[in-house]
Amino acid sequence: MHRLAHLARQPSRRIIGLMSGTSLDGLDVALCRLHGHGTATRLELEHFATVPYEEDFRRRVRQVFAREQVSLEYLTLLHAWLGREHARMVLACLHEWQVAPAEVDLLASHGQTVYHAPAHQHQHPDFPGLNATLQLGDADHLAVGTGIITIGDFRQKHVAAGGEGAPLAAYGDFLLLSSPAEERLLLNLGGIANFTYLPRTTTDASSQHASAAFSTDTGPGNTLLDTVVRAHFPGHSYDEDGRLAAAGTVHATLLKELLAHPFFTAPLPKTTGPELFGPAYLQAAQAGTHTLGLPVEDLLATLVELSATGVARAARLALGEQPAVAVYASGGGAHNPVLMAALQRHLPACRFASTAALGVAPDAKEAILFALLANEAVAGQPLSMGAGRQRVPAVRMGKISLPD
Numbered sequence: 001m002h003r004l005a006h007l008a009r010q011p012s013r014r015i016i017g018l019m020s021g022t023s024l025d026g027l028d029v030a031l032c033r034l035h036g037h038g039t040a041t042r043l044e045l046e047h048f049a050t051v052p053y054e055e056d057f058r059r060r061v062r063q064v065f066a067r068e069q070v071s072l073e074y075l076t077l078l079h080a081w082l083g084r085e086h087a088r089m090v091l092a093c094l095h096e097w098q099v100a101p102a103e104v105d106l107l108a109s110h111g112q113t114v115y116h117a118p119a120h121q122h123q124h125p126d127f128p129g130l131n132a133t134l135q136l137g138d139a140d141h142l143a144v145g146t147g148i149i150t151i152g153d154f155r156q157k158h159v160a161a162g163g164e165g166a167p168l169a170a171y172g173d174f175l176l177l178s179s180p181a182e183e184r185l186l187l188n189l190g191g192i193a194n195f196t197y198l199p200r201t202t203t204d205a206s207s208q209h210a211s212a213a214f215s216t217d218t219g220p221g222n223t224l225l226d227t228v229v230r231a232h233f234p235g236h237s238y239d240e241d242g243r244l245a246a247a248g249t250v251h252a253t254l255l256k257e258l259l260a261h262p263f264f265t266a267p268l269p270k271t272t273g274p275e276l277f278g279p280a281y282l283q284a285a286q287a288g289t290h291t292l293g294l295p296v297e298d299l300l301a302t303l304v305e306l307s308a309t310g311v312a313r314a315a316r317l318a319l320g321e322q323p324a325v326a327v328y329a330s331g332g333g334a335h336n337p338v339l340m341a342a343l344q345r346h347l348p349a350c351r352f353a354s355t356a357a358l359g360v361a362p363d364a365k366e367a368i369l370f371a372l373l374a375n376e377a378v379a380g381q382p383l384s385m386g387a388g389r390q391r392v393p394a395v396r397m398g399k400i401s402l403p404d
């Protein structure tokens with residue numbers, strides 16, 4: 001605790017942010033130097049790596065991932081095992097980068113979301129209106145395994161304060177990427193797609209512009225695309241550069257059926273996950289439109305269109321009929337030219353670029369977010385954002401795990 005108090009007073013901190021997302025492609029590890037805190041934060045990314053998950057690793061996570069019913073024994077074992085595995089991966093990165101654990105101030109661990117249950121999605125009769133979310137990979141294992149003080153389990157505070165536990169991106173995007181020059185959407189195309197809306201900053205009152213920033217999920221990003229590729233091409237996990245989708249044709253009837261889900265018209269902000277946008281949702285829509293035998297290229301083309309339409313609809317809900325803002329993309333889907341082209345078509349008045357144009361590596365952005373949140377937990381203040389229904393809970397997030 002003395003060490004934490006000391007750290008809080010330092011002008012800068014060296015923090016590793018960890019993110020393991022819904023795509024289960026690997027653990028993102030971002031070693032950051034953070035200067036200051038709050039709106040004065042400045043960040044340097046010193047090192048970044050994605051430690052890929054082996055097939056057997058993914059198999060274990062999939063035993064419980066987004067499943068309504070699982071073995072409680074398996075879940076318990078996985079919680080400890082993931083913490084230990086993530087610690088091992090962090091140590092391997094540090095070894096590679098020739099950085100000693102003692103040279104790192106904090107580890108910020110998101111863990112692995114295994115179930116996301118916002119009230120609108122679970123509708124369980126025993127828990128009406130209750131938002132909940134569960135991340136595995138216990139932070140004590142990371143702290144003890146690496147010797148680095150670890151801040152983990154960020155999402156619970158957000159839920160406790162009235163949010164759905166996600167997206168947390170608004171907190172980091174607001175601190176790092178707000179601009180006096182332009183209105184921005186920070187669009188993350190992961191397994192699930194989400195964006196942060198950032199109005200222009202005004203010169204004086206940062207509190208005023210903070211009042212309108214918020215983030216929301218928009219629907220599937222890559223998750224359904226990956227599901228289809230895995231089912232049709234064993235050993236492959238995604239449609240590289242959208243080549244298969246580019247060769248297909250959008251099936252209008254299937255698209256309409258997929259878009260009929262009330263999630264797409266629900267007010268912002270909202271969150272979702274593969275619990276909803278998974279194989280059962282796709283199968284039901286295909287069965288209902290007699291398209292179970294659709295060629296895989298057409299199916300992928302339709303799902304790209306679904307992801308792009310989800311983003312465009314949410315952008316219109318946030319910004320009106322003809323959004324005309326700067327959009328900065330990140331996440332794996334930003335590497336998919338077919339998806340990016342569809343987005344530009346849906347939002348013709350927006351200017352698209354990668355977050356790289358803002359100095360933030362697009363694959364590292366979510367891991368960086370957790371480093372930022374840990375920095376705020378230790379040295380910052382709760383941040384107030386959003387207005388009305390879009391109010392973002394004013395909280396500092398994360399729990400402290402000490403190595404000894």
Ligand SMILES: Nc1ncnc2c1ncn2[C@@H]1O[C@H](COP(=O)(O)OP(=O)(O)OP(=O)(O)O)[C@@H](O)[C@H]1O
Nearest residue numbers: 021022023190191192222238241331332333335336
């Ligand atoms: N070159 C590429 N072409 C097409 N798709 C790609 C490419 N590179 C990555 N992707 C997609 O990006 C996915 C990984 O994205 P990312 O790592 O952002 O997801 P995540 O962080 O796990 O998800 P989330 O943000 O929902 O938690 C891959 O599974 C794949 O679908």
Ligand SMILES: CC(=O)N[C@H]1[C@@H]2OC[C@@H](O2)[C@@H](O)[C@@H]1O[C@H](C)C(=O)O
Nearest residue numbers: 113116166167168169190192194366
């Ligand atoms: C519950 C959960 O893990 N949600 C993730 C997921 O991946 C993308 C999207 O769905 C987003 O809402 C969130 O992650 C990012 C890092 C966030 O909280 O901003």
